[in-house]
Amino acid sequence: MTSPTHRTFRTFRIGQIVPSSNVTMETEVPAILRSRQSLVPDEGFTFHSSRMRMTHVTPEQLKAMDADSDRCAVELSDARVDVLGYACLVAIMSMGLGYHRAAQERLHLRTAENGGPAPVVTSAGALVHGLHTLGARKIVLLAPYMRPLTRTVVDYLGHEGIEVLDHTALEIPDNLDVAAHDPARLPGLARALEYAEADAVVLSACVQMPSLTAIEEAEQLLGKPVVSAAVCTAHQMLRALDLEAVAPGAGHLLSGAYARAPLPQ
Incomplete structure (x- = not known):
């Protein structure tokens, strides 16, 4: 009699760069990814954050905050996170058209320089x-x-x-x-x-x-x-991990219809 095969349980470390006053991204992204575990019980997640100072959503504070994101990327790479999310959409968008690409490339470089290369997802991108x-x-x-x-x-x-x-x-x-x-x-x-x-x-x-x-x-x-x-960020994080981007209760994008959608080039 052949014994059934079992997949090894895998845990992925999710890193997030968040504004110091953000209290939502560390609840909604974990909620989405944990709901996914009801469908894929042999894959789990832990969550890790580093914070940039910001209390009021003004162009001045957003610019100063973005300059602090390099430090956060390095801190999170110390923990050897598997993917890193930049959790402030308007900070990226206020830095200029198309800036999410430059931010993703720069922050990934910081993680690589620190010996813990990780894909970077910005909420804007x-x-x-x-x-x-x-x-x-x-x-x-x-x-x-x-x-x-x-x-x-x-x-x-x-x-x-x-x-x-x-x-x-x-x-x-x-x-x-x-x-x-x-x-x-x-x-x-x-x-x-x-x-x-x-x-x-x-x-x-x-x-x-x-x-x-x-x-x-x-x-x-x-x-x-x-x-x-937040839903889009969770979708792209899962794809950056080469996981199926599906989670119940998070709308059509995470319904499974786009579970294997390619990453942007």
Whole structure:
């Protein structure tokens, strides 16, 4: 009689570079990846963070914070993380069009120089890639930022071939207040947008504004694929690890339809 074969349990270390006032990315990404374990019980994750100082979402604080990301990458590579996520979308986008590519390359280099090379995912680049993966050329979005920074996000996505048909800036300047925004409000706010011609809806163009618990409700309400920056980051992290990007309760992008989507070139 042949004994059944068993896969060895594998644990992956997830590193995140987060703003000092961010309290959401260390809850939503773990929640997504842990929900995946119900489908793939022989793969698990541990979570590790390094923080950059930022309390108010202003161009000045974002620029100063980004300059600190190299230190964080080195610290996380000390732990030999398997993938590293830069968890501030607007910090990347405010540094110039296409900046996520330069940031990913630079931070990966820092990990390699420290003897712990790891792929780097930025939430900004992940949102772009997630929308391209869905084939979304036209979108609507919600963002917590002040109007000028929200316009930066809109312009950044436009440069990447994604037209924002309509958007709402909630104008919440304090980052802890962003985290306190009730995600149950988001589907209704999204419904007020002109989304009929959109290919997808971005329920939160910010990794600090909670939205995970509202993603699937919004999809049912709007009849469109709904993503967030956090959902897209989790999807790209899994693909960077060469794992199937699937997780229940996180919307269409992580439904399994794009489980083996290629990474951006």
